[in-house]
Amino acid sequence: SIDWTQISLFYCKFRYFIFQTCALLSFTCICLATIDQYFATCFRPYWQQFCNIKLSHRIIIVFMFFWMIHGIPYLIFYNHVKLPNSEMLFCTSTNEIFLQYHTYIFLLTLTGILPVFITGIFGFLAYYNVRHIAYRTVPLVRRELDKQMTVMVLVQVVLKFFTIVPFIIVNTLAFNTSITQDPIIVARIQLAGSVVVCLYYAFFAVMNKSIE
Incomplete structure (x- = not known):
């Protein structure tokens, strides 16, 4: 098999740039969807006004450019490095500080702990609102739609928990x-890492399928 990150410097840099941009944008969309559902089921009209499709489009565009700018250091610091006592190249950050940032901030926080925390909190709040929606003067059709949308969001939250949390745990152990x-x-951590990476990518595959 051919590892193009070892052959092409452009691919080495661009692969990590695209990966972090798409991964962070995907997690951002899921977090925003959960927050949006919370706003949609809120008791106060003030919070309900934030459940707006135009506002959502603008926020997504802002985050898209933000994560692209965030990925620029990957284009700068990721380079080919020779393995000791070998002519083989591998793609990694040549800046130690940025490598630490990639490990602890990007992998563990931005694509791990933070989205799980945000979706968990707002998913629970949306569920709480739906449980009390029967006591509010809301049209029956709107009430049922809110319940269905909240169930969909909660399914995503649960799926994220069981696919992302193992990834966080194994990476935390690997970095210890x-x-x-x-x-x-x-060896055990590497085996567990192979399994949780499959789960990690399965999360994106399932989310993409659910959108289709």
Whole structure:
């Protein structure tokens, strides 16, 4: 098999740029959808006005450009590096500070803990609002639509929890140098990492299928 990140410097840089942009934009859309559903089911009309399709489009465009700008350091700092005692190249950050940022901020926080936390909180709040919607003067059709949309959002939240949280846990263990000295533990973490990466990508595949 051919690893194009080892052959093409452009692909090495562009791959990580596109990956982080698309991943962060995807998580942003899911978080915004959960927040939007919370606003839609709110008791106060003031919060309901934020459930607006035009506003949603503008926010998405802003975040799209923001994450693209956020990805510029990947185009700058990711380069080919030779393995010790070998002529083989691999694609990684040549800036140690940015590598730490990619590891702990991007992988663990922006695509892990933060979206799970946001969707969990607002998903619960939307569920709370729907549970109390029967006590409000709301048309029956609107009430049922709110319930259906909230169920859809909650399914996404649960799916995210079971696919993203294992990824967070395994990566946290992998980055813990105190337990990665034992080769047996390292092998187990690598095996678990292969499994959770499949789950991680399965999340995006399922989300894409649900949108279609």
